Amino acid sequence: xxxxxxxxxxxxxxxxxxxxxxxxxxxxxxxxxxxxxxxxxxxxxxxxxxxxxxxxxxxxxxxxxxxxxxxxxxxxxxxxxxxxxxxxxxxxxxxxxxxxxxxxxxxxxxxxxxxxxxxxxxxxxxxxxxxxxxxxxxxxxxxxxxxxxxxxxxxxxxxxxxxxx
Amino acid sequence: xxxxxxxxxxxxxxxxxxxxxxxxxxxxxxxxxxxxxxxxxxxxxxxxxxxxxxxxxxxxxxxxxxxxxxxxxxxxxxxxxxxxxxxxxxxxxxxxxxxxxxxxxxxxxxxxxxxxxxxxxxxxxxxxxxxxxxxxxxxxxxxxxxxxxxxxxxxxxxxxxxxxx
DNA sequence: TATTGTTATACTCTATAACTATA
DNA sequence: TATAGTTATAGAGTATAACAATA
Numbered sequence: 001x002x003x004x005x006x007x008x009x010x011x012x013x014x015x016x017x018x019x020x021x022x023x024x025x026x027x028x029x030x031x032x033x034x035x036x037x038x039x040x041x042x043x044x045x046x047x048x049x050x051x052x053x054x055x056x057x058x059x060x061x062x063x064x065x066x067x068x069x070x071x072x073x074x075x076x077x078x079x080x081x082x083x084x085x086x087x088x089x090x091x092x093x094x095x096x097x098x099x100x101x102x103x104x105x106x107x108x109x110x111x112x113x114x115x116x117x118x119x120x121x122x123x124x125x126x127x128x129x130x131x132x133x134x135x136x137x138x139x140x141x142x143x144x145x146x147x148x149x150x151x152x153x154x155x156x157x158x159x160x161x162x163x164x165x
Numbered sequence: 166x167x168x169x170x171x172x173x174x175x176x177x178x179x180x181x182x183x184x185x186x187x188x189x190x191x192x193x194x195x196x197x198x199x200x201x202x203x204x205x206x207x208x209x210x211x212x213x214x215x216x217x218x219x220x221x222x223x224x225x226x227x228x229x230x231x232x233x234x235x236x237x238x239x240x241x242x243x244x245x246x247x248x249x250x251x252x253x254x255x256x257x258x259x260x261x262x263x264x265x266x267x268x269x270x271x272x273x274x275x276x277x278x279x280x281x282x283x284x285x286x287x288x289x290x291x292x293x294x295x296x297x298x299x300x301x302x303x304x305x306x307x308x309x310x311x312x313x314x315x316x317x318x319x320x321x322x323x324x325x326x327x328x329x330x
Numbered sequence: 331t332a333t334t335g336t337t338a339t340a341c342t343c344t345a346t347a348a349c350t351a352t353a
Numbered sequence: 354t355a356t357a358g359t360t361a362t363a364g365a366g367t368a369t370a371a372c373a374a375t376a
Binding site for chain 1: 356357358359360361
């Protein structure tokens with residue numbers, strides 16, 4: 001083409017739009033994480049669940065779904081897969097027999113540690129173009145967006161749209 | 166839920182990861198744009214196609230797909246829909262009868278103008294939490310990421326996909 | 331033989347609705 | 354009546370593969 005766009009897949013006029021840049025970079029980021037995590041056999045959603053369980057074990061599926069904005073029926077599948085992979089297990093909740101308390105297995109804990117390492121590595125790779133100061137600044141700007149204004153309802157309105165492969 | 170996470174849908178430990186923030190914000194941004202554009206009856210992909218045609222009319226479907234990183238078979242559907250909505254039309258290319266030159270209709274041009282206005286409005290809304298200086302800084306940081314390093318291959322896994330035409 | 335566009339198909343991810351078993 | 358979990362299903366959205374027309 002005669003006039004090459006500065007950024008692949010983004011028409012030049014759109015590259016001016018912060019929103020389009022953010023959207024495109026978000027997609028590319030998600031893909032990088034998903035690919036790296038798939039190497040150790042988990043999805044981004046499973047990672048999120050493992051993280052949540054690592055912080056507080058024994059959460060019900062419902063509670064997990066609320067925290068991570070994952071639909072209850074989707075949560076079934078996620079936990080099914082975690083359980084099939086031997087990373088988590090459902091246990092009866094003696095206080096409410098409707099509930100299934102989800103716990104990490106030992107394998108789940110070590111896989112979680114592995115995944116965190118992968119995430120740190122990918123993070124370092126993706127943001128290598130920025131120096132320490134720039135990364136800190138970017139983090140601060142993104143946090144502002146994630147906590148204030150229309151983008152602060154991150155996963156809510158339509159209760160879906162998490163990160164995934 | 167005793168300890169609510171600072172950012173909805175993001176476990177606190179993950180909020181430290183620039184990558185997760187970027188991924189989440191990208192998703193939320195995309196949703197906002199998609200919703201706003203749906204009000205005027207087009208999808209984000211159609212918008213991208215209209216933008217590309219606005220910059221250079223008469224592109225072949227193949228050329229459009231290369232620019233926007235849209236698969237040829239998907240492009241068929243996108244153009245079908247644009248055509249059905251009266252926004253674009255396929256014309257024979259006298260130089261190569263395999264090709265269909267895609268042109269905007271008058272309705273397409275005015276819809277494009279409308280969509281650009283919508284995009285500007287959404288952009289202003291989403292980034293209202295940041296002041297002018299911060300927005301400029303964010304734009305610069307994101308552009309760096311979009312042009313350097315692993316995130317610069319924005320729309321495609323196949324890395325060898327440069328312009329040729 | 332390669333390329334452009336097309337069709338038909340499959341796949342991924344996720345949500346919706348209806349059902350069960352508890353509460 | 355309401356809630357936690359499950360099942361079955363459907364819908365986006367997109368990609369893959371085979372094919373026809375043309376180069």
